[in-house]
Amino acid sequence: MRRELRQIKAAYEARVELLKSVAHTLENELGSILAGLPHIDRVYFRSKSVASFIEKAKAMEEGRPKYDHPLEEIEDQIAGRVLVFYRSDVTGVLKALECKWRKAEHQHRRAVSMSQFEYETTHRICVITPDMCPPEWADLEDPPATFELQIRTLAQHAWSEPQHAFYKNRGGLRESSERKLYWAAASAWGIDSIWEELQHELSQLHDPQ
Amino acid sequence: MANGSWILQRGYASIIYPTRSDDDAEAPEAFALRTDTRFRQALAVATEIAERRPMSDVVLNMSDQREHPVREALLKLAFGQTRTPLAAMMDLATRLAKSTDRRTQPSLFVVTVDERAESRRVSMYVFPEESTFALRRSNQESTEAFLEHVDSFVLESRLRKVARFEGKNIKTHFIAGRVVDLQIGSSPRGVADYWVTDFLDAGFAINDVKGTTMVADGLRLAFQKADGEGRQRVMEVAMALMADSRRAWSLERIAREYLPESLSSVFRSIAPNTDTLTGRFMLNKDLLRERINYRVFQLTSGVWVSSPFDEVGRSVKLEGEGKKQTLTARGVIESERVRSNAKRA
Numbered sequence: 001m002r003r004e005l006r007q008i009k010a011a012y013e014a015r016v017e018l019l020k021s022v023a024h025t026l027e028n029e030l031g032s033i034l035a036g037l038p039h040i041d042r043v044y045f046r047s048k049s050v051a052s053f054i055e056k057a058k059a060m061e062e063g064r065p066k067y068d069h070p071l072e073e074i075e076d077q078i079a080g081r082v083l084v085f086y087r088s089d090v091t092g093v094l095k096a097l098e099c100k101w102r103k104a105e106h107q108h109r110r111a112v113s114m115s116q117f118e119y120e121t122t123h124r125i126c127v128i129t130p131d132m133c134p135p136e137w138a139d140l141e142d143p144p145a146t147f148e149l150q151i152r153t154l155a156q157h158a159w160s161e162p163q164h165a166f167y168k169n170r171g172g173l174r175e176s177s178e179r180k181l182y183w184a185a186a187s188a189w190g191i192d193s194i195w196e197e198l199q200h201e202l203s204q205l206h207d208p209q
Numbered sequence: 210m211a212n213g214s215w216i217l218q219r220g221y222a223s224i225i226y227p228t229r230s231d232d233d234a235e236a237p238e239a240f241a242l243r244t245d246t247r248f249r250q251a252l253a254v255a256t257e258i259a260e261r262r263p264m265s266d267v268v269l270n271m272s273d274q275r276e277h278p279v280r281e282a283l284l285k286l287a288f289g290q291t292r293t294p295l296a297a298m299m300d301l302a303t304r305l306a307k308s309t310d311r312r313t314q315p316s317l318f319v320v321t322v323d324e325r326a327e328s329r330r331v332s333m334y335v336f337p338e339e340s341t342f343a344l345r346r347s348n349q350e351s352t353e354a355f356l357e358h359v360d361s362f363v364l365e366s367r368l369r370k371v372a373r374f375e376g377k378n379i380k381t382h383f384i385a386g387r388v389v390d391l392q393i394g395s396s397p398r399g400v401a402d403y404w405v406t407d408f409l410d411a412g413f414a415i416n417d418v419k420g421t422t423m424v425a426d427g428l429r430l431a432f433q434k435a436d437g438e439g440r441q442r443v444m445e446v447a448m449a450l451m452a453d454s455r456r457a458w459s460l461e462r463i464a465r466e467y468l469p470e471s472l473s474s475v476f477r478s479i480a481p482n483t484d485t486l487t488g489r490f491m492l493n494k495d496l497l498r499e500r501i502n503y504r505v506f507q508l509t510s511g512v513w514v515s516s517p518f519d520e521v522g523r524s525v526k527l528e529g530e531g532k533k534q535t536l537t538a539r540g541v542i543e544s545e546r547v548r549s550n551a552k553r554a
Contacts, residue, residue, distance in 0.1 A: 129414035130484035
C-alpha cells in the first residue's frame with residue numbers, strides 16, 4: 001500500500017465512529033419522515049467499512065486514480081436504503097423527502113436499453129447538514145459533504161443483493177450463466193410489474209373512486 | 210488536509226441596478242478589482258468582522274444532474290483561467306440584478322477569491338451603493354477597476370449580505386455555503402429573501418420541518434424541566450412565536466429574544482452543535498402549532514381553559530362532537546393567580 005493510501009486509511013479509521021453516529025441519526029430521522037407511509041419494508045443506514053472504503057479509494061480510471069481526494073469525494077461513506085413493496089411507493093418516499101433532505105443529485109439507475117434488464121434502483125445523493133452531525137464533526141478534516149440514499153422495491157433488492165457477488169467477479173462465467181443472471185433481473189422486473197397490477201386492482205376494488 | 214490561512218488571490222466588483230421587472234435592461238458591467246494593499250487591509254478587517262456574526266448554512270437547489278448556475282459560476286471564479294472568472298462574475302452580477310426589484314436600492318457587489326493549497330474560497334458581499342466609496346474604471350485596462358475611499362469602517366458598517374462557498378474542484382464541493390443576511394427575518398417575506406431564495410436559488414440547510422420540530426422539542430423540554438411559573442412562561446413563548454410575523458429564526462435567536470436565562474440553556478440543549486444552534490430556518494407555524502399542541506378553549510360559562518403539550522385527551526377530556534362538545538379538566542391545583550388585565554394570545 002502506498003504511503004498516501006496508508007494516511008487515508010488511518011484518517012478513515014479515525015472517522016468511522018463519527019460516520020456511524022450520523023448514520024444512526026439519519027436512520028432515526030428517515031424512519032420518522034416515512035412513518036405515515038404504507039408499504040415501507042425497511043429503512044436502514046450503515047457506514048462504509050474500512051476495507052470497502054480503501055478498495056474504492058484505490059480505484060483507477062483511465063490509468064489514473066479515480067479519486068484525488070477520496071475522503072471528500074466518496075459519497076457512500078454514509079449510505080442508507082429504503083425498501084418498499086411496490087414501484088409506485090418509490091414516488092411516495094421521494095415526495096416525503098422533498099424539502100427535508102437537500103438533494104445534490106438524483107438518478108434512477110436501470111439498463112440503458114429497453115431491450116435489456118439490469119440493476120435497477122433509485123439513487124439520491126443528499127447533503128450532510130449541521131443538524132445531522134454530532135459536535136465532534138466540526139473537528140473532522142476533509143469531511144464528506146454528502147451521503148447516499150437508495151430506494152428500491154423488494155424485487156429489485158432480491159436481485160441486486162445476490163448479484164453484488166457477481167458484479168466484480170463475473171469474468172469467466174459461462175455465457176449461459178451470464179444470461180441467467182440477466183434473466184433473473186428480468187424476472188425481478190416482472191415481479192414488480194405483477195405486484196403493481198395486483199396492487200392497483202386491489203385498491204380499485206376497495207376504493208373505486 | 211486543510212491547513213494554513215486563506216490568501217486573497219483576486220477580487221471583482223459590479224454596481225447592481227435592480228432589473229427584475231425590466232426585461233430589456235442592460236447586463237451590469239463587471240470589473241476585476243485592483244487589490245492593492247489598502248483594499249486588502251480593509252477587506253481583511255471587514256471579513257474578520259463578518260465572520261464574527263452567526264452565519265447560516267445554505268444548500269443550493271441542485272438539479273437531478275448535479276447542476277446549478279450559481280455553482281457553475283463559483284467554480285469558474287475559483288478555478289477558471291484568464292478571462293473565465295470575469296465572465297462568471299458578469300453572470301453572477303446579472304443574476305443578482307434580476308433577483309432584485311425596484312424596492313431594492315442599487316448596490317455594490319464585490320466578489321473575492323481566496324486560496325489555500327488546493328482549496329478556494331469565494332466570498333460575495335453586497336453593500337449599498339453610495340457616495341462614501343466609488344468604483345473607478347482603470348484608465349489602462351477597460352475590464353479593471355479599483356475601489357476609491359474604501360476602508361474597513363466603510364466595508365464593515367455598510368455590509369448588508371455575505372455568502373461564502375469554499376472547497377476543492379471536486380463534485381461534492383461548492384454545493385453548500387454559508388450566508389449572513391442582515392435583512393432576512395426582519396419582514397414576513399419578500400424583499401429580504403432575494404439573497405438566499407432568488408439570487409442563490411438555495412435553501413437553509415436546516416429545513417423548516419426540522420427547524421420547527423427542534424423548536425417544539427426545545428420548548429417541550431424546557432416545559433418539562435421548568436417550575437410552575439416557568440411552564441407558564443414557556444407556553445407564552447410558544448404563543449408569542451406563533452403570533453410573530455418574522456419567519457426566519459434560529460434556535461439561538463429564539464432563546465435570546467424570548468426565553469429567560471433559567472430556561473434558555475435547556476432549550477438550547479436541543480441543538481446537537483453550534484452551527485445548528487445559530488443556523489437559520491423558516492419557522493413553519495402550522496407545524497409548530499401541531500407539535501406544541503397547545504389549545505385554548507372558551508366555554509359557554511365564560512371559563513377559559515388552556516391546555517399545554519399533549520394534555521388534551523389525558524387530564525383535559527373532550528366529549529361529544531361539533532358544537533356540542535363538552536370539556537372536563539381534572540387535576541390538583543398548584544397555584545392560583547388573580548389578574549386584573551389577563552392577557553391571552
